[in-house]
Amino acid sequence: MTHAYILTLSCPDRPGIVHAVSGFLLDRGGNIEEAAQYNDHDTGLFFMRVQFACTQLTYDDLKMQLGFFAEPFQMECRLHALREPMRTVILVSREGHCLNDLLFRWKSGLLRLDVAAIVSNHRDFYQLAASYNVPFHHLPVTAATKAQVEARQLEIIGSERAELVVLARYMQILSDDMCRKLAGRAINIHHSFLPSFKGAKPYYQAHDRGVKLIGATAHYVTADLDEGPIIEQDVARVDHSFAVEDLTAQGRDTESQVLARAVKWHSEHRVLMNGHKTVVFK
Missing domain, CATH: 3.40.50.170 (Formyl transferase, N-terminal domain)
Structure with a gap:
């Protein structure tokens, strides 16, 4: 069963964030449908929004694994399920x-x-x-x-x-x-x-x-x-x-x-x- 999600995140900017996020989702069967990012040069912060579909993991599993993934990036991230308005x-x-x-x-x-x-x-x-x-x-x-x-x-x-x-x-x-x-x-x-x-x-x-x-x-x-x-x-x-x-x-x-x-x-x-x-x- 395919589930749709939106991931939003912010963290200090550094090379490789987009690659890391994409790889994280790919390794868990995620298919990116929409993505956007922004580097704020005044604050040194990076922002990203990714909409993706996933068949392998539940919302709870994804959220738990995102917590481990985000820690070394000092990343604040939120996972939103698109089941309901x-x-x-x-x-x-x-x-x-x-x-x-x-x-x-x-x-x-x-x-x-x-x-x-x-x-x-x-x-x-x-x-x-x-x-x-x-x-x-x-x-x-x-x-x-x-x-x-x-x-x-x-x-x-x-x-x-x-x-x-x-x-x-x-x-x-x-x-x-x-x-x-x-x-x-x-x-x-x-x-x-x-x-x-x-x-x-x-x-x-x-x-x-x-x-x-x-x-x-x-x-x-x-x-x-x-x-x-x-x-x-x-x-x-x-x-x-x-x-x-x-x-x-x-x-x-x-x-x-x-x-x-x-x-x-x-x-x-x-x-x-x-x-x-x-x-x-x-």
């Missing part, structure tokens, strides 16, 4: 364009996800969730209930075995503790081209500065607001005649597309962390 929980507030886009792409087979739940601090999209047969959790947030709500959110994420949490215009700032618990598996969409116009109301800030381009940024969530490692960005051209409402309307499509690409790449294990930056094998 990535379990995902989506958080949203009152702007539903990103949520709607993700759900449509998921049901159309364009995203390798399993959307397990939608969590919101408003009730606006419970009918949309029901139309896709996704459980909807309404958890209103106030300053007094923030800690209890986050505890409940983490409980839902844990019970649904979610590997990915998407903040699809969820307009609440997560606590430092929650950010740490979701490190590397929570993606936010910010409606500006970071590092410009961080924080609240970026379209108002952009309008005040008279920008000629507006953008959107998908990044991993960290305790530093809008400072997480960037996964994807894009821009749209505007001009002096655009009011704030026009900028907002123009930006919705950009936000949806940027977030969808970031979610797709993450779910396909194409994003590797490189300090405060990312390496994305598209």
Whole structure:
């Protein structure tokens, strides 16, 4: 029986890594179907993503043998089985364009996800969730209930075995503790081209500065607001005649597309962390 896997790795750069990885897989009956690598000359680190099929070893056997293989290279590696789509929980507030886009792409087979739940601090999209047969959790947030709500959110994420949490215009700032618990598996969409116009109301800030381009940024969530490692960005051209409402309307499509690409790449294990930056094998 053939099993499909993705191997991602990073380690100090040195000659022969690609040869060693290829040989390791070949010796175990692995057939490489896709491979990409990157040498970061600034940090001296090497990054690689390999998709391969294997008939000889199980996931557990491969993972154990990879541990021995990786040690002399000082290599951090992860093995991902492609048996099932990535379990995902989506958080949203009152702007539903990103949520709607993700759900449509998921049901159309364009995203390798399993959307397990939608969590919101408003009730606006419970009918949309029901139309896709996704459980909807309404958890209103106030300053007094923030800690209890986050505890409940983490409980839902844990019970649904979610590997990915998407903040699809969820307009609440997560606590430092929650950010740490979701490190590397929570993606936010910010409606500006970071590092410009961080924080609240970026379209108002952009309008005040008279920008000629507006953008959107998908990044991993960290305790530093809008400072997480960037996964994807894009821009749209505007001009002096655009009011704030026009900028907002123009930006919705950009936000949806940027977030969808970031979610797709993450779910396909194409994003590797490189300090405060990312390496994305598209």
